[in-house]
Amino acid sequence: xxxxKWYVIHTYSGYENKVKTNLELKVQSLGMTDTIRxxxxxxxxxxxxxxxxxxxxxxxLFPGYVLVEMEVNDRSWYVVRNTPxxxxxxxxxxxxxxxxxEEVARILQRQESTAPPxxxxxxxxxxxxxxxxxxxxxQMARVEEVFPDKGRIRVLLNVFGSDTSVELDAAxxxxxxxxxxxx
Numbered sequence: 193x194x195x196x197k198w199y200v201i202h203t204y205s206g207y208e209n210k211v212k213t214n215l216e217l218k219v220q221s222l223g224m225t226d227t228i229r230x231x232x233x234x235x236x237x238x239x240x241x242x243x244x245x246x247x248x249x250x251x252x253l254f255p256g257y258v259l260v261e262m263e264v265n266d267r268s269w270y271v272v273r274n275t276p277x278x279x280x281x282x283x284x285x286x287x288x289x290x291x292x293x294e295e296v297a298r299i300l301q302r303q304e305s306t307a308p309p310x311x312x313x314x315x316x317x318x319x320x321x322x323x324x325x326x327x328x329x330x331q332m333a334r335v336e337e338v339f340p341d342k343g344r345i346r347v348l349l350n351v352f353g354s355d356t357s358v359e360l361d362a363a364x365x366x367x368x369x370x371x372x373x374x375x
Contacts, residue, residue, distance in 0.1 A: 195263055195264075196229060196261060196262065196263050197261070197262075197263075197264075197290035197291070198259055198260070198261050198290060198291040198295075198296045199259070199260050199261075199262060199264065199281055199282070199283075199288045199289075199290055199291065200254075200257050200258070200259055200260075200281070200282040200288075200291065201257065201258050201259075201260055201272060201278050201280070201281055201282070202256060202257060202278070202279045202280050202281070202282060203256055203257065203258055203277050203278055203279060204256070204277050204279065205255055205256045206255075207277035208233045208252060208255070208256070208257070208258050209233055210276075210277055211258050211275055211276075211277040211278055212231045212232075212233050212258055214275050214276055214277065215228070215231050215258075215260070215271075215272065215275045215278075216231055218271055218275060219231075219271070222271065224267070224268065224271065227262060227263045227265065227267070227268045228260060228261075228262040228263075228268055228271070228272070229261045229262060230259075230260070230261040231258060231259070231260050231261075232258065232259040232260075232261075232303075233252060233258055233259075234252065234253040234254060234259065234299055234302070234303045235250045235251065235252060235253065235303060236250070236251055236253050236302065236303065237249070237250055237251075238250075238251050238312050239312070239343060239362060240312065246362060246363040253299070253302065253303065257282070258278075259291070259296075259299070260272060264288055269281075269288070312340075312343075312362075313338055313340055313343065313345065313362060314367065315335050315338065315345060315365075315367060316335065316338065317335050317336065317337065317338060318334065318335060319334070319335045319367060319368075320332060320333070320334055320335075320367075320368035321333055321334075321335060321345075321347060321360075321365040321366065321367055321368050322365065322366055322367075322368045323347075323349075323360065323364060323365050324363075324364060324365055324366055325363060325364040325365075326360070326364050328349060328351075328358060331349055332368055333347035333348060333349040333358070333365075334347060334348050335347055336348050336357060343361055343362045344359055344360060344361050344362070345359070345360055345362075345365070346358070346359050346360075347359075347360060347365075
């Protein structure tokens with residue numbers, strides 16, 4: 193039985209999908225489907241918020257890398273290594289190092305996750321923001337805490353002369369524009 197394992201190949205950044213397509217075509221045309229089984233560019237949904245609008249986009253989990261499930265032999269190594277856009281295998285120059293079963297399971301589980309996508313937050317503690325939605329729309333506030341795993345922030349807001357802590361999701365605020373004076 194063949195020793196099929198998952199390997200990581202390094203590609204030119206931005207060429208991951210092109211490498212996947214080219215390699216799949218090579219595998220088919222050379223009849224190597226029993227040696228090179230799967231080629232994967234792990235992706236994950238993320239929420240991108242621009243101008244107060246949230247939209248889901250797919251982002252590469254590992255930019256510049258492609259996963260290949262294959263048996264490494266002289267022919268398969270040569271085919272992968274000589275695919276346009278591939279710079280090499282992760283490992284030594286002569287021997288690729290396979291991923292462990294745990295690493296593969298974690299990557300595949302992360303890619304197939306049905307959890308709702310989380311917004312990518314670009315604010316930090318101390319930043320000023322303008323609230324764009326909800327009961328406090330158009331109010332200015334200062335970021336107290338950032339919860340990147342939830343896509344939410346906690347801000348300190350002045351309501352009727354006292355500071356109030358409010359939690360907002362990414363679609364409810366935008367970074368406050370910097371105000372410069374000419375003095």
